Amino acid sequence: MTRTLQSFAVLALALVLCLAPDRPARARELSYTVTATLPHDEEAFTQGLLFAQGQFFESTGLYGQSTLRRVDPATGKVLARRELDRNHFGEGLALLGGVLYQLTWRQRLVLLYDAATLEPRGSLPLETEGWGIAATPFGLVTSDGTPTLTWRDPLTFKPGRSVAVTDRNRPVERLNELEWAEGWILANVWHDDRIAVVSPATGKVAAWIACAPLRARLPGLPRESDLNGVAWDPAAKRLYVTGKNWPAVFQLKLEEWPAP
Template identity: 50%
Template sequence: MPPVAIRAALLLAWALLSSAPALAAAPSFPVQVVAAIPHDPDAFTQGLLFHGGALYESTGLYGQSSLRRLDPATGRVLSSRALAKPYFGEGLALAGDHLYQLTWREGRVFVSRLSDLAPVRELPLATEGWGACTLGHDLVVSDGSDKLFFYAPETMALRRTVSVTDAGEPVVRLNELESIGGMVWANVWGDTRIAVIDPASGRVLAWVDCAALAAGVTKTSPDDVLNGIACDPATGRIWVTGKHWPKIFEIKVPGLPFGHPGGTRRQP
């Protein structure tokens, strides 16, 4: 192509890009509290899930990390297993009848029996571990960046990755994850909002605003942030909590048009 033609093509492309509408930021929906139950304020919550009438929790910090089963009516710890001191517990997911507990920087995934929390095996993790959930046949993992990693849970073989964006900008510090209504809900470290993410495109379709919950929590450290999402798809109940928070909140999100338990995916 002659230089003049190249310049004309570049100018046309720039004009088209300049006139294209910018991607709109995802809308935000405030939560409403349905109920609140006590939560161990010593628990540095890294992962939370619901299954079979119980809540399961992964807690962090070196020398304090654990895997727990909780009573969702009272918050009482029904059973617990401590991690060895060199490990910092992180995100938690359920695949089949096994719990998958990430470690932060130790490159390991601990697989435990759901029935009694007994360890079964260890698997490798190529990145830092922050959050985890299962979506279909994938184990979805965050590492604190803007990426979601989709693994085969049996082997931790990487299947694909997706970059998470809102209004075209990367959303970083992705933390605890939960799959709800075909979407991935993600805590963002230090943010009082939860991102509702389309797992195919990585686009944030909505924000679940939990600022009202955080405002009522007395923090003992800057690290005591919103973290922990659990969902019962059979009933639609959703719970959230935070690191060292004294309560677990059951919430609902009026007006949220997608990402509901058992709901169908619908683009805004």
């Protein structure tokens, strides 16, 4: 290649690089320390988990086996329990204003309960499949297995604002269990041992929490033992993580949240 052709090739490459769109930075993984391993009912097909008033509230799934539970974190003992109708498949769970909101998978219903007594308080319609739900300062936010998160009116459950979740400009499919923590939405991904740390404003994934090392501590888990329980303790700044039929709940201390 002549010197002229070499110079032309260099100029052409420089032009391509200048015109190419900026590639977004890869979302980093957050470091954490396991500070405690707590017992968990292996029979619980966990679909939703939250921490409030020093206790866990848990939603479990499967037809004919779905429940709503109040659980002692230290012992794993079920302190109170309510069985769902056999035709209801329990999903995500949120607490707002003293009311528990429990999603159902394909029944197009949101079941309401008094948080103090677990007594039923009626239901609300849901136009999509129910997967995950969390209480935020802006109302309730839900997932339905797609990349879309939708905010809803707590009184009617009608949809309002929605946001598409992306990582490096690619949609993140199968969003499931949700939690609100430190201004972020935490969303675990079905069939993936990772939790996305999502901006509620833009839907962009700012970081990931890799939970495969937690699963590795639990050999012999059944096939459908997906990571599917994420709860945040805002007072102690602790994250609790478990899954379907996991015999343990892991208490995590995150080393550093992403910059806002």
